[in-house]
Amino acid sequence: MVSIEEIEAAAERIAGYVVRTPTVSSPGLSDLLAAPVTMKLEMLQRTGSFKARGAAAKLLSLDDAERTAGVVAVSGGNHAIAVAMMAATLDVKATVIMPRSAPARAVEIAESAGAVVRLADTVEAAFGLMEGLRTEGLTVVHPFDDPVVVAGQGTLGLELAEDAGELTDVLVSIGGGALISGVAAVLRARWPGVRIWGVETEGAQAMSEALAAGGPVPVALSSIVSTLSAPTVSQLTYDHVSALVSDVVVVSDAEAVQGVVDLAEHAKVWTEPAAGCLLPAARRVLERVGDGARLGLVLCGANATPASVMAWGERLGLR
Structure with missing residues (x-):
């Protein structure tokens, strides 16, 4: 707890x-x-x-190696925006994975903030892709399991x-x-x-x-x-x-x-x-x-x- x-x-x-x-x-x-x-x-x-709060807390907790390697997040919209914008503020490379059902405006905002946006067919597929990038060395900014x-x-x-x-x-x-x-x-x-x-x-x-x-x-x-x-x-x-x-x-x-x-x-x-x-x-x-x-x-x-x-x-x- x-x-x-x-x-x-x-x-x-x-x-x-x-x-x-x-x-x-x-x-x-x-x-x-x-x-x-x-x-x-x-x-x-x-x-x-509210997602800016958790994204800021997580990104500010990273060590130098984690910041250099970058972060990955899955989101239906708001978490992606928050991670992208906070990562830009803190000079951390971010990849956000979103289902194709996510609002187009959220995708645009995340991309304009400098994040790499990848789309998946479903939310479940997005989480699977996130786990794959974790194994490549990116730090996961999980929307709720952290x-x-x-x-x-x-x-x-x-x-x-x-x-x-x-x-x-x-x-x-x-x-x-x-x-x-x-x-x-x-x-x-x-x-x-x-x-x-x-x-x-x-x-x-x-x-x-x-x-x-x-x-x-x-x-x-x-x-x-x-x-x-x-x-x-x-x-x-x-x-x-x-x-x-x-x-x-x-x-x-x-x-x-x-x-x-x-x-x-x-x-x-x-x-x-x-x-x-x-x-x-x-x-x-x-x-x-x-x-x-x-x-x-x-x-x-x-x-x-x-x-x-x-x-x-x-x-x-x-x-």
Whole structure:
């Protein structure tokens, strides 16, 4: 388990490379949900998502030989952008492997930052290619199976704990689980009674299926939300979630995309479906916990174009 001391050390290490993003109350969402809502605006982070934290933490931990050899990462979008941009900042050669389903904009950004981008037919194939490059001497910057990356993502939780009034329920999206693992480690240490809720989309249910199976299992991926589409979680993130998280809520792709629109309308913020999924999940959490809840929503990123959101909405039959 990653300790809060490790996360505090990561926060000191990456402080000059990431943004301390705002934590603000949302009158619009509070009215919509009939409960006080606080938002962590991580889509304002450098690279447009929380992934900059873990990428910076890992790259800053490399020794000279590892920096010279370079790094490799697999991503459905945001991790690739973060590794590419942080590697450019730190003068480290980076290769990022992305499934062909990844957003074209993410591929463009990673390439423009100077990374070598390789495309694979599937997420599973991308991870296989990453392992091959590991054997050639590149250091893997894994999106979730690395305690250094988990500690880096957990720095978001430190800021939330310091900047928000005490919350009863905090919702965090899950792909591979590094973000929720780090955030839960902090918040459960600072606020022992807080409930942490994970959120996944149907067709990207790696953590909820792991919890049902008693450990990580391969899952079939079909969600449009590529940034949540991990083919399995790791033992590391499973251990954190099973110990620290109250439950994982699964919503549909349509609900996640509608959540993007509703956040724009009611909270006046632009996000991606990986963050939009928190809004329908919040309604379900409130039904379960009843009155007196004070919600925190970790809006993890905003690397989706309006055109993409409109196209998803049309495909899913949303108005």
